[in-house]
Amino acid sequence: MTAKIVLATRNPGKLAELRRILAPYDVELVGLDEVPDAGEIAETGATFAENAMIKAREVARVSGLVAIADDSGLTIDALNGMPGVLSARWSGRHGDDSANLELVLGQIADVPDGRRGAAFVCAAAAAAPDGREVVVEQELTGSLLREGRGTNGFGYDPIFVPDGESRTTAEMAPEEKDAISHRGKAFRALAPLLSDLLG
Numbered sequence: 001m002t003a004k005i006v007l008a009t010r011n012p013g014k015l016a017e018l019r020r021i022l023a024p025y026d027v028e029l030v031g032l033d034e035v036p037d038a039g040e041i042a043e044t045g046a047t048f049a050e051n052a053m054i055k056a057r058e059v060a061r062v063s064g065l066v067a068i069a070d071d072s073g074l075t076i077d078a079l080n081g082m083p084g085v086l087s088a089r090w091s092g093r094h095g096d097d098s099a100n101l102e103l104v105l106g107q108i109a110d111v112p113d114g115r116r117g118a119a120f121v122c123a124a125a126a127a128a129p130d131g132r133e134v135v136v137e138q139e140l141t142g143s144l145l146r147e148g149r150g151t152n153g154f155g156y157d158p159i160f161v162p163d164g165e166s167r168t169t170a171e172m173a174p175e176e177k178d179a180i181s182h183r184g185k186a187f188r189a190l191a192p193l194l195s196d197l198l199g
Contacts, residue, residue, distance in 0.1 A: 003198045004028045005126075006035055008055040008069035013154060018068075020178055021187045027194065037062040048072060048085060048123035049135050056127035064129050066197050068190065072122035072183055074156045076104065076144065078111045084121075087155070097155055101148065105159065108144065116144045118160065120169075124186035128197040136193070138185035140169075153177060 005027050007018055015031045022029055032038045041058050045051040048071040055069035073087030083090040083104065091099035108116060119142070125135040141163050148158030150170030157170035162180060169177050178184040 002026050002028050003194075004030060004065055005194070005198075006059050006063050006065050006067045007031055008038075008041070008059040008067055017174070017178065017183065018187060020174070021184050022191055025191050025194070027198075032059065035059065035063045043071065043085070045071070046085070048121055049125065049137055051085060052123040052125035053127065053133065053135055056125040056133065060127040060129045066126060066128050066194065068124065068126045068187075068194075070122050070124045070183060070186060072120065072186075074104075074160070075119050075121055075139075076108065077117040078108050078115055079104075101156060101159060104144075104156065105146065109146075113143075118142060118144050120156075120160065120182040122182035122186040124183070124190040126190060126194055126197055132197050134190065134193045134197065136186055136189040138182050138189060140180060140182040140185070 007015055007029050009015060010032045019029050038059055041055050043051040043054060045054055051071035052069045056067045059067035073084055075081045075084050088094055091103045093099060119139045121139045123135055123137045127133040142161050145159045145161060150158050150168045152172060152174065153170040158168055160169050162169065
């Protein structure tokens with residue numbers, strides 16, 4: 001029997017991405033649009049793992065279903081790991097991708113090419129209504145360009161080149177990016193653990 005799981009997002013792009021990643025598993029993934037009681041959830045944690053678990057716990061509580069959530073962002077070596085958990089609102093406005101990108105590029109403009117290391121980090125959490133929970137964290141390491149390239153993806157994808165690649169993650173096909181991405185790796189690591197929460 002297919003198990004229904006709620007992904008704690010209203011972002012259709014993220015829902016589509018996760019449906020692709022979890023396709024091999026016998027789950028039906030729905031978003032928050034199908035959970036009318038789910039309000040905005042404040043991400044008050046200091047780490048990706050804390051924020052992911054805050055969202056998963058709350059959605060499991062209001063939906064009565066197993067819920068999964070992630071928190072992810074960009075950590076830049078030259079900025080001591082920032083923007084980190086503040087990645088989506090680094091410019092002061094949540095989800096303003098172009099403003100966030102421009103601010104980061106300005107902040108590291110003087111950093112030489114050899115020291116522009118960065119990583120996309122993702123914590124993926126799952127919580128059951130009875131309190132059982134699990135969280136995993138994965139990353140994709142790479143370096144940052146001086147200007148954006150590519151139109152796929154979102155966020156900081158246009159300036160991020162994974163180690164061993166010449167293309168940015170915004171120049172990759174969705175399936176290529178899923179195969180190596182921090183989110184893809186985190187949810188593939190989480191997927192086999194879901195059966196324990198669904199049982």
